Structure formats: C-alpha cells, structure tokens
Amino acid sequence: MDLVAGKVFPAERRPIRHIDPALLLAMLALIVSGLFMVYSATHQSLSAVALDPGTYLKRQATFAALGVVIVMLMASFDYRFLRIYAGMIYGASILLLLLVRTPLGTAVKGSQRWFEVFGFQLTPSELTKIALIIMLATYLAELRRSTAELSLQHVYAATAIAALPALLVFLQPDLGTSIVLVAILVGILVVAGARGRHLGILALTALVLIFGALQLGLVREYQIARITGFLDPQNDPQRTGWNRQQAEIAIGSGGLTGTGYLEGSQTNLDFVPEQHTDFIFTVVGEEFGFVGAVGMLLAFAVLLWRAFRIALLSKDPFGTYVAAGVAAMFAIQIFVNVGMTIGIMPITGITLPFVSYGGSSLLTNAIAVGLLQNIHMRRFT
C-alpha cells in the first residue's frame, strides 16, 4: 500500500465525494439536539444565580463548531498514516494520564481527571479512547498480515495494551472511562477474530483481577457503593439511589410525548443532579417523552449502523478495527449512559456522545466520527 501524500485520484474516486452523509447527518442531529438539551437543563439554575441562562449553551455551541472542523480535519488525511504514529499517540496518551495525576492536574470531588487549560477542562482520558483504538487496530492489523488466527498470547498482548491506560484511568478514579476502554478492547478483539474460548479466558482473568482489586482495597468506597446501591436500593449509604430515582422520575413523568421543551418540572427545578452532563438523557425523556427518547436512540442507531457498515466496507483490517473500536466505544457509552438514567445500569461517569455538555467528550467523539468518515471516504483507495 502506497501512502504517498498528494496522490492524484480520478475524479470519481476523490475521497470527498465518498463522504457518508447519513453518518454526518446523524452526528449533526445529535449535536443540535444536545445543544437544546443543555440549554433546557441549565438555563433555570443559571438565571437563579443571575447568570446568563445561555452560558453553557454558548460554550457547548463553540465546541460543536470546533467539532465539525475536527471531523473535517480528521477526514482530510489518509487514516492509514495513523498506523505509523500509533505508538507515539498511545505513548503520549499514557504520558498525559500520568501527568494528570501530578499537581498539573486538577482534582475535583476526590478524583484527579483533567488539566485546566485557558479556563477549559481538558480530560486526557477522553483522548485515551481514540489512542487505544488506533493502537489496538494497528497491533492487530499487523498480526493479521502474518497469521490467520489470533493466539491466546496475542489476545493477552492486546489486553495488556488496553490494560495499562484502563488501570491508570481507573485509579483516577474514573470507572466509567475504564469500562469504555475495556469495551473498545472487546469490540476490536471480537472483530479481529479472537476465539470465543480466548475471550472467555480473558473474562475469567478479568473477574479474578476485579476480585483481587476489591480484596486489596483498590476500588474506592463510593464506586462499590454505586454498584451496591444499584443492586440493592434499600441499602444505599451514598444516596446514589437518590440520583437514579430522580432520573427515573424525570424520565417516567415525561410519558409518551413529554411535557414539552423547557416545560419539564424536574428538569427546571434541578432535581436531577449533573443533568447537563451525565444525566442529559433525562431532559430528553421528560420534555419529549417516549417518542423523543426513542427518536434520539434512533439517531444513535443510525450512527452505529454507519460505523458497522464502515467496518464492513473498509478496504483494510486497520480501518475495520478502527471502525469497530469506534462503534464499540459509542455503543457502550450510549448503553451505560442511557441505562443508568432509566435504572438498568449502575451510575458511572459516562457521558452521552454528542449530547452531554463537555468539550473534551465532544471533541473526542468528533475525532471518532472523523476517523469513520476518513475510512468511508477512502474505501476505494
């Protein structure tokens, strides 16, 4: 494969003509509805303290515009270049994860998660997701060249690649992102042809390790409390059940068609905690009801459908694995995030792609979609 820049394509093969419009539309639809939801979730509490009710909206809109630029940027070069820089990208992301734990990082609510840069919060664990996708895809695509089958050793090697950042993120502590990293690993391994038996062994090893972590006290109490609170709402010392209950009330009270935009009492009255970030889906559920919630899920379904389709269409295994990794990343985030607002998943700090307020998350997701577009555009070259 020749990776010469400035290659001249026949007109019908120019990548720009093969952009995936469905993917683009799904993303834009999610971003725009996200802007509406963020405004609805924040305007009341902002005006209550005499601030511009559009503060969050404006910040998010800025990131949204930046996100579109990033999609274009990420689609502009041949994604296969990334294989060369995969190691570097991966290394840089590990370095950032280590740095965030130094005094350079900012600690909030007992966890060290981001850098404060020009008043913006840069969350390195978000970028870690992309770095891991590229690293795993590169490694497994290299393997594919030499061997037809993945051995258990290869599976372990891939796991080790994912385990390092997952562990660092977990220790921040950020349980949500480490779950996403594990999901990326599993997603790519499945598509790369890991045998079911190997995945089973992997799962078993993971269980042993998790048990060991619990025994050694590596898991923070609040993380255990969230999970026990989820499994047994009666015994809920951290009141995490209260969050979930408020979220369920908000969504449930939306009914079939919802209370109407900006009319949700639970949303307006601030009953749902962290509503513009982790619990943004409750706004959709309350104000637009079942119809709105399923509508949003449909937009996500389109996004994922295009991601899987791109994985199938990709000319090379690297593209397939990247697309599969991105799909796994989106899928787990959607499932866990929406799931926790409706009481079928424990509460972890996972954002809803494109909808939740937050620059790092939005830009990371834009990068991911840019990569998908990149692969789609170059499926013939």
Next chain:
Amino acid sequence: MTDLRAGSRVKVLAGLVAIMFAALTTRLWFLQVLAAEEYQREAVNNAVRLVDVPARRGRILDTHGNVLVDSRASLVITMNREEAGDHKEEILFRLSQLLDVPAAELGARLDDTRYYAFSAIPIAIDVPRPVVLYMKEHAREFPGVDVVELPVRTYPEHLLAAHVLGYLGQISKAKLQDPAFAAYEPGDEVGVSGIEAVDESELVGTDGVIKYRVNSAGRNLGEIGQLDPVPGEDVELTLDLRIQRLAEDSLENGMLAARSVFDSYTGSNLRANAGAVVVIDPETGAIEAMASSPTFQPGLFTRPMSNHEYDRRFNTANTGYPLINRTIQSQYAPGSTYKPFIALSALSRRPEDGAPNQTIVSTSRYYGCPPSWTVPFNEDDPEAIQYVFDNWTTANLGFMNLARALSQSCDTIFYPMGYEYWRLYYPPPSLDGIEGNDDEAPKEPLQKDLRAIGFGEVTNVDLPFEKGGRVPDAVWKAGIHEEFPKLFPEGRWVPGDFVLMTIGQGDTLVTPLQLAAAYAALENDGHACVPHLLDRVLEPDGTVVRSTKPSCRHRWPFSQQSIRYVREALVDTVRTGTASGAFAGFPFGRVWVAGKTGTAQVDNRQDNSWFAAMTEANGERHVVVVLVEQGGHGSTTAAPIARNIIEGIYGLQQTQAVGAEATD
C-alpha cells in the same frame, strides 16, 4: 473488505449492540408508557412544598368587648439542639453577641426540658430586622438556627386578670397522646392555664397551608396555591374590665394598708402576703371580677424562659407562688363567714325527739352569748373531757336572737348547735352497725346541707385546676387518720368536730369562689348558679357563635323564710354588727348591703381575713368576697376592701381602706 470472516464478526458485534438498544427501548416503554402516571404523580410531589401558615389565635375580651388578650406577629429565633450538634457552643456565642444576651442564658433556654430534643426551641422573640438579615446572610454560621414569624400574645391591660386569662406553652407529651389534641404537633403552642386552656378549642384557629414550587435545593419558585388559615374565635368573658381593675386595685391597696396594722398575737405587723377577690352576679353566676394576689405578668410567657428564671419568678417561697389562682386553687378555713350556712341547716333540721315544729335553732328564741361555752356532761361517756370553747370576745354580749347572733358573729351561740348535731344524729346510721335504718334519719345532716349549698365540691367554674374544699365527716376523718396518723392523730369523730364546724374552723376548707357562689345563692333566694367566666363566643367579625346560658337549676333544700331570715340578719352586720366600723358612713339608703365577716385561725400563722358581701341597687346585684391571707380580722382588712369595691361598682365616693375596729 479484506476478510469475509471479519464481516460476520462485525455482524456479531452489531447484533450485540441491537440487543442493548432493545433493552433500552423496553425499559423506556415501561417507564414512560406503562408507569408514566405513577412517575408523574411523584414528579408533582417532588416539586411542591407545603408551608403551614399559623392561624391567628382568637382574642379574649371583657363583657363590654374591651380587649384583654390579642395576638401580634413577632420574629422569633429558634434553635434545634440536634441540628446544632457539636457547634452548639459557638452558635450560642455568636447569637449572644448578636442579641446582646449572655450565652449562658441562651443555653439555659435551650435546655428547657419542656421541649423535645428534635424540636425547634424559641430562644429569642421580637428579634430586630437587621439581626435577622445578618443571620440570613450568614446562615452557614448558624446551623440549626432558624428565624420564623410567629404569632405572639399581647396583653393590652398588662397584668390585669392574669390568673383568669392564663398563658400559652408548648404542648405537653401527655396532651399529644390525648385524642382531643390530635390536630396538634410537637412544638405547637397550647393554652396551659386559665381561659387560654379552657377555651383552647374556640381560640385556636385552623392553620392554613401555602403550596410552593421548589427546586431540589428547596428554593422557593413561587406560590401555586393556598389554603387560607381560619382564625380562632374571640372569647368574650363575663369579666368587667372596670370591676376587675377595681377589685385588683382595692385588694392591693387593702393589703398594703394591712401591712401597717400591728398584730398583737404575733407581735409584728400583719403580713397580708396574699389575697383574693371574687365579684359575681348572683342571678346568673357570671363572674365579674376575679383577682388573686400576688399576680404575674402573662406576657412573660410569650418569650423563652430558662428553668432557672421560671423558678426564680414563680416557684420559690419568697415569690409567694404568684401563678396560683387563689380564688379557686387555694383552700382556706372560712371562719365565721360559714355561720349563715350553719344557721340555714340548723333552722331546717328537726330533732326527732323534739316538738313537731322545733328545729335545732329557732328564730323566735333568744340565746345567751357568754364569753365561753363548755361541752356538756355526757352520761354515756362520763370520762370525756369537757372542753371549753371561747367566743371571739371576752365580753358577755347578753341575750340575743339568731339574727343578732349572726350580725354579732357570736360563736358561743353557734357552738351548742354543733353539739346538738352530735347529740341528735351521732353516730350516723351508716356507722352504728344497725342495718335497715338508713332511711330513718338523714346521715350527718349538717354535712349533707353544707354540700347541698355547694361546699366540699368544685363549683365547675370554667377554669382549670379548681379545688373543691372540704366538708369533713366521720368517714373522711377515719380515712385521713389512717393515711397520715401523725398529722391527724385523732381518727374518731368527736363533738368538737361539729362545734368547730359551726364557726368554719377545724377541718373545714373552702375556696373564695365557693364562698362567693354560696353568698350569691343566698342573695338569689336559694337558686344556686354555676359560676362562669365565658359569656359569648364570637366570630372575628363579631357574629355570635354561641352564648353561655346561666345554669341555676340547683335549689337549696331550705325554706324561703329561713333564707330570707338569714339574709336580712346579715344586713345588720354592716350597720350595727361586726363590720359596722368598716362601713361607717356608708350610704345604705342608696345601696343595700348585707355581709359577714370572718377571722379564720391558721396554725402558726396570722389569721386570715374574710368578708363576704351581698349588694343591690337600681336592679343591679353583686356579691363580693374578699380574702386576705394573714390579714388579721375580717373587719380590719377584708371588710374595708369589700367596701371600697362596692363603692366603686355603684359609683359611690370611695373611702380609703383603713383598718377598722377589730371585731370578728
């Protein structure tokens, strides 16, 4: 697409994702379609807070509509012991600086045992607005501290009629258990004494509720509905502000005057430490004035008070226990004021062995009034000591009829009457062991008559904690001896018990109100009315809800002749009898007055001074009873006070209460 197998694996992954989406959609369907109603209800509850709006408590008015008790709003600082927790000391220190009250005093108020640990305890009332603003701005420094606007009682007439009006306090645990107080919550104020307690159900209104929309932080986002409070009803009393003030002033002045009177028995001035006045309308039983001294400031109970302060003000010997309403809660020997009722009984009781029309005492006979009387020799009990009983004076007053015996208060004419009750009716059939003769003779007829008059049991006035006095009898005496052998060494009923009863001494006890009710019935031809204070219950706009109908159904078992005879006999008391000195110069042509003095001996104390008066003029009738503890002779202290009150009531020129000649 390089690998066909990879394609199928991508589909496996996609299938997994499809299952996830199916799970999400199913759950959403359940929440938003099947269970939506339940969640919508919860959402409404979530966002609404109910705030109680205290109802205005009814006013207490006098019979002419003058306001005696009203309510106003006051900013009150409350503190919750539990919420304050470990920071109690610091918070109290900051509050003490803000309020300029010693922290120890605030702490003592907080330790009030009348409150529950979890309830907000008022520790300061009438807090200035700037202090409230400061506290709101620095709420974090005052955990557990709250500022609320609470209605507080006001007393436009200050101390006037404090004992009648009563005061409010936190509802007790015992009352909270009472189904009658089901609507009350811990921390609620409730009337604990006086009219405030008795007419609680009229005075208390129904609290209203305001519904607020709130956010999760509890911030008020506006009112969405309200249930207006229903104000309490006004209570109009039979008390007459003018007469009440007159009674209180006259009592205080009279007691003050008494303290400059020398008492030869104790070798010191009269202490006149306490007193009571009752003015009552004999035709209805309406109480027009009810004074008890020493008194207290009911307004003190509107503000927080430490236990220490409570004891210092109300609960130590040198305070004179001012919270006691001496008109109904203190029991005294009535002394000679009892004699008219002994006479009524003696005039109606016919000894079996006597002539058909002969009674124990007769209006047509004359009796000697020697300085002393000796118990006659008893053939059945020759060993018995023949005790000697003295008259109040060492002079021999000569022969006189019963009327004069009353107006001169001759003890030695009454003693033999008591002995006659002993001789004729004793032992009573219930005690002599002979069965089947219970109907042959009345059991202890003197006691029976005294109880019929109303002694020995509560009058059922509409005030709490009333005492019933005591009409002693053989069963009571045996019982109390068994219970307290040291205090009551004699368990047998002896002639002396009857003898002393005739002059209102011995074990006889009455309350001033009982005596007033008895004299009221005497003036009202034997129609005894239940004394009462509640006249009408009014809506806040003045509409009458209900009015008290006088209850005068009880009739004395005495002939009208006897009643009239005794009543007329008492006219001479103030003209020529024991109170003639105290009533010297009184315009009897304008106001008809009849009365009786009483000087009751109490072990180890100075005599209690009594005067009971019946009056009438211009179709108006009032009975006035005055008692002064350790006030010496009835004629010296109580009679001048009564005269002063009577003059005031009828608009006569008032004479100063000066110590009159010491008669009975």
